[in-house]
Amino acid sequence: MTTCPRAEDLYLYLEGELGAHETRALKAHLERCPACREALADRRLLHEAFTSLPPFEVPPDFALSVMARLPEPAEAGWLAPLVASAASLVVGLLGFHLFTGASLSDVLVAVNRFVGLVIARSLPLAAKAFKVGNLLLKVASDLVSIAIAGLEVFSRSIGPQGVGLILGLGVLLTLLAIFGARRLLSLGEKT
């Protein structure tokens, strides 16, 4: 560096923000330029003061006063949907009353009848679905117990060597299938 560096570079040097090449050049220049050494010493003192300005003294109860100003968290879970449903029902009833001119008691009676009808129709249907589900579960459990019994009879008839042989063959076939699948996939990637 033959010319004197910019003042900005002196600050960046003091902050360790100057690149390695620029730092070497600046150091070399400082060795032969007393004016720049003087300027750097002045900036160094300023830099020291800049970076040690006193912090603000916060009152000890500040955090508590912030916490007191925070809004309360909304009640989580069931309350909000329940309130929303009740509000929608009231709005719906009022809307119906306003549009049709029917009295509120008539609307409530109609809603009550409708709900009753829905329950009366859906309950037998739900009972039938429950019966069918129960039957299906019973059939499935019978099938599983028959399969287990069959396996036991088969393993007894072929003996422990036969079971070992079949398990070994099963493992071998699984490994071959995995290896084959990986090979197929890698061929696919290459093409």
Next chain:
Amino acid sequence: MTDDSKLVARALEGDRKAFEMIVRKYEQPLTSYLSRMTGEREAALDFAQEIFVKAYCSLKSFRPAYKFSTWLFKIASNHLIDHWRKRRLPTVSLDQPIDDGDGPLMPQVPDPAPSVARRFELAEIRQRIERALESIPEAFRELFILRHVNDFSYEEIADIKSLPVGTVKNRVFQAKEMIRKRMAGS
């Protein structure tokens, strides 16, 4: 996940103690910034309260990939801008050339002026810096405070202020030279 991100996650689950820990961690850096930006102790405390409440209400928008401190100071900086806009205080654009009445602000070294800092003890230099800081345009003051009071990196300041890093470096330098010139004149 950083400690701050963990505290934010807990606060989002309704743990108010976690947010109190965030407040205790950032109350001093935030008020140090605000007091120097507003020049008034009480205003700094009021603003800090408002900013923490704002941050609490916007916690869901915080992304753990970012630094919490940067996010918080971005809220603080925008809060100040809104405040000044409402009060219609003159603001200085960072894109305009600065004329502080003392000539151009791009001095080269060696500076012919005598040493400024070495005339004083460190404690006195700090006092003079604080006084000089009050008189420089707020846009430059803010970048200087973020760098040297709050110890943010130039990259973090660029993120907070949505400015290029080079611009931030140059403006922080200009702020320092403005302070130095005012100290020399005092």
